[in-house]
Amino acid sequence: MxxxxxxxxxxxxxxxxxxxxxxxxxxxxxxxxxxxxxxxxxxxxxxxxxxxxxxxxxxxxxxxxxxxxxxxxxxxxxxxxxxxxxxxxxxxxxxICQAAMYAASMVSTSFSVVTTLPRSIPIIERLAQHYGMTHFCRRVRAAALPVLSLEDPHSNAIEQIKAEIYQALEQDRAESIILGCAGMSDLAQWLSCETGVPVIDGVGxxxxxxxxxxxxxxxxxxxxxxxxxxxxxxxxxxxxxxxxx
Structure with a gap:
C-alpha cells in the first residue's frame, strides 16, 4: 500500500x-x-x-x-x-490529532495533551469536543515554545516538553500523554521510556x-x-x- x-x-x-x-x-x-x-x-x-x-x-x-x-x-x-x-x-x-486521541483512549482512561504555544490550547480543546474526546481529555497544556524551536538543536524545547509532561502526570492525573505537534514526533518513544507512561505521537x-x-x-x-x-x-x-x- x-x-x-x-x-x-x-x-x-x-x-x-x-x-x-x-x-x-x-x-x-x-x-x-x-x-x-x-x-x-x-x-x-x-x-x-x-x-x-x-x-x-x-x-x-x-x-x-x-x-x-x-x-x-x-x-x-x-x-x-x-x-x-x-x-x-x-x-x-x-x-494526527484525531488519530492520537483515539489511540490514547484505547490504552488509558485519560490523557493530557502537551502542545507548543498557549494559543493552541483552545483550538485543541475544540477538537477534543468535536471528536467526542472530552471525557478522556484531562487538560491541554502548552510548553510555551514556538513550533520552529523544535527544529533548533540549541533550544531547550525538549526539557520544556518533558517538564510539562511531568506536571500533567502529577497535577492532571493523566494516564497517557499526547504530543500536540507533529514537530515532536521524534520524541515519543524516548519520552515514554523517561516517564513510564504511553506518550503518543499522532503521526505514527x-x-x-x-x-x-x-x-x-x-x-x-x-x-x-x-x-x-x-x-x-x-x-x-x-x-x-x-x-x-
Missing amino acids: RILVINPNTTPSMTAKIGLSAQAVASDTTEITTLSPDKGPASIEGFYDEAYCVPGVLEIIRKGEIMGYDGYVIACFDDPGVDAAREIATKPAIG AAVKMVEALIGLGLKTSKVGAYGFPLPKPYQGDFAPNQWES
Whole structure:
C-alpha cells in the first residue's frame, strides 16, 4: 500500500522529521511518501496559519488521487482541512490529532495533551469536543515554545516538553500523554521510556490507522457530507483548482 503523509507547513526539516517518524512505524509492505506544500506558512500556530495552509494541502491530495495513493495523513495537530480533504479523497484521510486521541483512549482512561504555544490550547480543546474526546481529555497544556524551536538543536524545547509532561502526570492525573505537534514526533518513544507512561505521537498513530483502514478495504463515504464538491466556477488564484466532476 502507498500512503501520502502531508506536512501542511513549508519547513523542509520538519517534513523530513515527519517522514522518518512515519517510516519508523509503517509496515514493511507500506510505501511512505512525505510532502509539503510549496506555498503557505513556515509553521502553523493559529487559525490564520491553518487557513493559509489548507489550499496547499488540498492541492497535494488532488494530485495524490491522480497518482493512486491508498490513503493520506495530514500531519499537523490542528487537523487543518481534514474534512475538505475527505470531500476530494476517495481513500482514507486522517488528521494526527484525531488519530492520537483515539489511540490514547484505547490504552488509558485519560490523557493530557502537551502542545507548543498557549494559543493552541483552545483550538485543541475544540477538537477534543468535536471528536467526542472530552471525557478522556484531562487538560491541554502548552510548553510555551514556538513550533520552529523544535527544529533548533540549541533550544531547550525538549526539557520544556518533558517538564510539562511531568506536571500533567502529577497535577492532571493523566494516564497517557499526547504530543500536540507533529514537530515532536521524534520524541515519543524516548519520552515514554523517561516517564513510564504511553506518550503518543499522532503521526505514527495516523499511519497505523490508515494502514488498518486500507487493510479493511474501507474508503471515504461519498454519501452526504463527504460527497464530492459540487462543480462550480472559481475565480482568481483558485480558478485552476475548481472541482470538476
